[in-house]
Amino acid sequence: MADVLLAAAGIILVTVALGLVPIVRGASATDNILAVQLFGTGGVAVLLLLGAVSGAEAIVDVALTLALLSAFVSVAFVKSYPAASSDVTRSSAMYECRA
Amino acid sequence: MRFPDTLTRLHALTKADNLGLGLVVLGLVLQAGSVAAALKLICVWLLLLLSGACVSQLIARNTRERESRP
Amino acid sequence: MMTFVNLLLAVLLLALAAWTTLARNMFAAVVGFIAYGALLALAWVQLSGIDIALTEAAIGSGLTGLLLLNAASRLHVNANAGGNTGRSRLRVPAALLSAAVSGALMLCVFALPETPPTLAPDVAANLASTEVRNPITAVLLAFRAMDTLLEAIVLLFALIGVWSLSSDPHWGGRPGLRQxxxxxxxxAYTARVLPPIGIVVGAYIFWTGADYPGGKFQGATLLAAMWLLVLMAGLADAPPIRRTWLRVALVAGPLAFIAVGFLGLQTAGAFLAYPEGFVKPLIIAIELALLPSLTLVLGLLLLGAPLRGEEP
Structure with a gap:
């Protein structure tokens, strides 16, 4: 059983790693964040699988932390790389005029 | 390329977020030691569902505004 | 199968590390670093360092990710205005220096004795006397409490350093920009829905730290992230740094820690020693006192120097 779970973890790792390949080939900023988002989800899945294999319940806590903060990073991206004239944020425009 | 632009790729990503992790969690819930552990697994999944939905909306909006920019 | 997964992790870590250093595009490097943090958390789990994995997932991937994203976006604004200078000339010396440091570290690792000196058996033997079941917490707050106290104080100094970067007219004002x-x-919806969940998770990670991996630092990081989320959505504004309550809250944690230390001098005969029978309550009291201070310090460190006056 443990082998099956580990194999699943390995497959997920390979898949999300392949998802990072477009970044290497120079994709747009948004695509990069999508790859990181996928990496976060894949990381959570792998952590849950590893937790089931090793029986350490605390690994689920790590997955919980990662799940919370992957959303946080994407929000940070939307805030720090706003589309111009966006109504979502005006922070970088403000930064320029105050700098 | 199968998914030619960012929005279609976002569409593909949310499947992995919701279904992929959901299926992994479903499989693990069946062999979880206790009810509490199973509930915790489901909580992780629900949390990612919620944050994934919010984030994909945010990114999609950001992308649309970026593309409609002259 | 375990070896295969471990091997895969190692290869991925090396590939991502190489990519992060070699990337030409700053933003891609930041993205690589965030993914690297998540991967490092997986590696720590495989090494049975779940406490470190929690910290890595929270700090390395989450808060540092935000810090670097902000830095990259500001540098981007400046680079468009001023242009790039002197990058290629510095590259070769920088690469040589990094290679030299890595080589020295590698030599140090190989020079380690076959069975490294360890205090782990002593910790395991004395764990029962601390009444906490998580050995990491026992080491951090009982056996090596002085280190933890100094760490908390160093964070305060770092915050003062960041604040001192503000210009004179803005000193004492609100850090960062109004969002x-x-x-x-x-x-706004995300910032209303996620923080309640995040606060529960943060409190849980903090509370479980006495017996299982977790603790004040990881909990504080999650709480700080949720606070920053609310600030980023503009639902609240950062407090001006001259506020008395803010400064009191910042030093309250370390002060409580020092107070417990002096209490130990009275009752147990040494600074930071805990009297018999009160070890666990005192450890939890210290952690509880440090939690809000650490949350504020981490949040304010990420917000940066004050950029505007008192007005909202």
Whole structure:
């Protein structure tokens, strides 16, 4: 059983790693964040699988932390790389005029 | 390329977020030691569902505004 | 199968590390670093360092990710205005220096004795006397409490360093920039829905730290992230740094820690020693006192220097 779970973890790792390949080939900023988002989800899945294999319940806590903060990073991206004239944020425009 | 632009790729990503992790969690819930552990697994999944939905909306909006920019 | 997964992790870590250093595009490097943090958390789990994995997932991937994203976006603004200078000339010496440091570290690792000196058996033997079941917490707050106290104080100094970067007219004002978002937009919605969940998770990670991996630092990081989320959505504004309550809250944690230390001098005969029978309550009291201070320090460190006056 443990082998099956580990194999699943390995497959997920390979898949999300392949998802990072477009970044290497120079994709747009948004695509990069999508790859990181996928990496976060894949990381959570792998952590849950590893937790089931090793029986350490605390690994689920790590997955919980990662799940919370992957959303946080994407929000940070939307805030720090706003589309111009966006109504979502005006922070970088403000930064320029105050700098 | 199968998914030619960012929005279609976002569409593909949310499947992995919701279904992929959901299926992994479903499989693990069946062999979880206790009810509490199973509930915790489901909580992780629900949390990612919620944050994934919010984030994909945010990114999609950001992308649309970026593309409609002259 | 375990070896295969471990091997895969190692290869991925090396590939991502190489990519992060070699990337030409700053933003891609930041993205690589965030993914690297998540991967490092997986590696720590495989090494049975779940406490470190929690810290890595929270700090390395989450808060540092935000810090680097902000830095990259500001540098981007400046680079467009001023242009790039002197990058290629510095590259070769920088690469040589990094290679030299890595080589020295590698030599140090190989020079380690076959069975490294360890205090782990002593910790395991004396764990029962601390009444906490998580050995990491026992080491951090009982056996090596002085280190933890100094760490908390170093963070305060770092914050003072960041604040001192503000210009004179803005000293004492609000850090960072006022953020705006559509009041009924999805960002505001996210910032209303996620923090309650995040606060529960943060408190849980903090509370479970006495017996299982977790603790004040990881909990504080999650709480700080949720606070920053609310600030980023513009639902609240950062407090001006001259506020008395803010400064009291910042030093309250370390002060409580020092007070417990002096209490130990009275009752147990040494600074930071805990009297018999009160070890666990005192450890939890210290952690509880440090939690709000650490949350504020981490949040304010990420917000940066004050950039505007008192007005909202």
């Amino acid at each position: 705006y978002s559509e009041p009924n937009g999805i960002l």
